[in-house]
Amino acid sequence: MIIDIHCHVLPEAVAQKTEELFRARTGNKNIFDFSIKQLLKVMGSTVDKAFINNVVLRGDLVPRASDWVAEQVKQHPDRLVGMYSPHPDMAEHGRELERAFKELGFKGVKLNPSLMHYYPEDPRMRPFWEKANELKVPVLIHGGRNVEDFKVQKLDSARRFCEPNGFRPIIKAYPGIAFILAHFAGAEDWWDIAVDVVTKNSNVYVDISMMGERLSPQTITKYIKTVGAQKVLYGSN
Secondary structure (H helix, E strand, C coil), rough: CCEEEECCCCCCHHHHHHHHHHHHHHHCCCCCCCCCCHHHHHHHHCCCCCEEEEECCCCHHHHHHHHHHHHHHCCCCCCCEEEEECCCCCHHHHHHHHHHHHHHCCCEEEEHHHHHHHCCCHHHHHHHHEEEEEECEEEEEEEECCCCHCCCCCCCCCCCEECHHHHHHHHHHCCEEEEEEEEHHHCCCCHHHHHHHHHHHCCCEEEECCCCHHHHHHHHHHHHHHHHHHHHHCCCC
């Protein structure tokens, strides 16, 4: 069975506009337009299941976004798996996370501090981390350069929201969480640190999303051999 751990989806009413904005901001050419219809088409008969998430930019919209994701899974239970996506400014982190897993049937969490501009140790997220650790949920989190850096050739020395060193405190504090650091945990810019964080922590994994277009096949192979194939999940982003 082939599982895609990293898929962003949106209602069709906003999917195309969002795709255009994302392409302009990052310079990336997406293979689908964030819609469920196109995702299922791209999956075809090759990808058996896709974990889907709907990241929203306001805390009060999180419950509605979760309900929408749950409805898409309900319509395609054999192809889609729901992921919960919180926001740092939302209230009742613990209660909403518990609802997502126990009532809506979600199987994972997707975080994007880069898009929302907060660091993993942000105090606003502490209630989330505490509940996630209690429930022992897997958390997929953007790894590496900020979204607006995708067009940049070489980064300056400023700290990025999701650089691999920044994950160390929460990885150590919450051993009950399986962390999946997307994009090889930021190996594109912080190779040694990304390798160290992944190999030194048994609860840390990575996904391969975006690496096919940003790293050479030789570099990708080297990274997978270095951290171990058992640490690498497939994700298309």
